[in-house]
Each structure stands twice: as C-alpha cells, then as structure tokens.
Amino acid sequence: MKIIDAHMHFSNIKSFHETAEKLSFVDYSAAGIQKEYQEANVVLGIGMGLTETDNMGFPDYDAQTPMGLDLDAAIPNNLVYCAGINPYDLGEDALKRLEAEVQKPNVVGIKIYLGYYPFYAYDEVYEAVYQLAAKYQLPVVFHTGDTYSERGFLKYSHPLAIDEVAVKHRNVNFMMAHFGDPWTITGAELIYKNSNVYADLSGLIVGTEEDLLKKSEGRFLDHLRHALVFADSYDKLLFGTDWPLIPIGPYIEFIKNLIPEEFHQQVFYDTAVKIFPKIKPYLE
DSSP, X not given: OOEEEEEEOXXXXXXXXXXXXXXXXXXXXXXXXXXXXXXXXXXXXXXXXXXXXXXXXXXXXXXXXSBOOOSSSSOOTTEEEEEEEOTTSOSHHHHHHHHHHHTSTTEEEEEEOBTTBSOOTTOGGGHHHXXXXXXXXXXXXXXXXXXXXXXXXXXXXXXXXXXXXXHHOTTSOEEEEGGGTTXXXXXXXXXXXXXXXXXEOTTSSOSOHHHHHHHHSXXXXXXXXXXXXXXXXXXXXXXXXOTTSSOHHHHHHHHHHHSOGGGHHIIIIIHHXXXXXXXXXXXX
C-alpha cells in the first residue's frame, strides 16, 4: 500500500533538532527522511511551513508570512508543503506574499498554528487567509490540542473554535492536526458534524518505538479509541507522523492497529488526495 504522510516537518527548528538528537531515533535531514520514507513505502510528505528567527524557539512572533521549509537548501522532490501563517504578519504586503506563495505547484495548503499564537480560529485576523484558501481551493490545516512549547496557550488550540469557521466557510476544507488531542471527543464531533472538516492522526505519541509500544498498552489511548468509535468517520481521517518527533515505520504500524483494516486505503492515501488536490501530479 502506498502511503501519504499528511503532516511532517522539514524546517530548521531548534526543538526538532533537540528532540531528534536527544532520543537518537531520527536522522533529521534530507537523507534521513528519504531513507525512512523509502523503507516505509511513503510516496509523499506534506510539510507544515514553519520558521524561526531567533533563539527563543517557536512560536516566533517575528517570523515572516508565509513560513516554509528551510531545513535544507533544496526541498526533496517527494515533499510538498502548507504555507505557514504568522497572524502578527498579515498586513497587505504579507497577504501579497502569501497569495504568490500558494500559487507555487508545491504549495498545497495553508497552516495556522492555533495555540502557538493567541488567536482563535474564528478571529478576524484570519479572514483574509480563508478568502485566499477559497479562491485557490486549498485546505487550511489547524494545529489543535497540546502545544509542543510551554509558551503556547491551550485555550486557543481547543478544536471547538473550528466549528464556527467551518460553518461560515463551507467552501473551504479544514484539517485538524492531531485530531484535537487530548480533546478528541470534540474533534470527533467536528468531523462527524461538518462535511468540510477532517483530522490528521499525527503526533498522538512522541518518542521512540519503545514509547509507542508502552503507550499503546493500558489506558493511555482510551480517549482516542473512544473518539474514533464515536465519530464513526474513518473517511475523514488522514495519516500523518509529525516527523521528526516519531520514527515513521513504527508509527505507521501504530496507526494501522488503531484503524480497522477496511479503512486503511482511505486513511493512508485516498483522503489526502481528496482534500489536497494539488498533490496529484506528485503521485503520477
């Protein structure tokens, strides 16, 4: 089965380097991602545009919209990306840059970092972004749930705020990163209720293969398993890894064990093609 990784990273972010080095399970480089993808039959990765301008780490209030992928001088041919948004840089010039960016063939969506920046999904600051998404028929990906940085604000990353945006912008598809974890029941209700809301399953566990095995046992994932059954919307779910925060091969097996086999083709491939239409030329 061919696999699309609908949520990964390829940016020169201090915390990503530190995690990869500390846990010693990922070669966070162009060569590293190519090796892991080849071994796991991942044919395409969708990177989340993200940049840092100082040593404070992300969230970076000075990063320029649109944020892209800057881990290497060149982006590998099997990686595309979602242009990242800094809501503090959404003036006229930034919106012009964003519109030019989303017209590039390898820019397949837009990424908004709820929680990392203190604005709700329905805040007026993002309205122009949603208008561009509608104009170019691009999905908008929201970070939801726990923030990797303690400098984030959790109330802004709660997925319930996406409901208002989804109702107002019915002509735009939205994807909740991380299924809203730990608020997965809310995430489940959102994808059940709204035909234009989807969720990726990236970053549900961060760490080594041993961490995956340990947390797959016991009650750690009870809330997630409950939400998956409650939603009964496997056609609204996409596979993603959040690489480099987890090794790709073991994470694929982890998600396969969570999702009934009859829905694997949708979760690991078909739904990504559906909501990211610009990726089709990269799969031929």
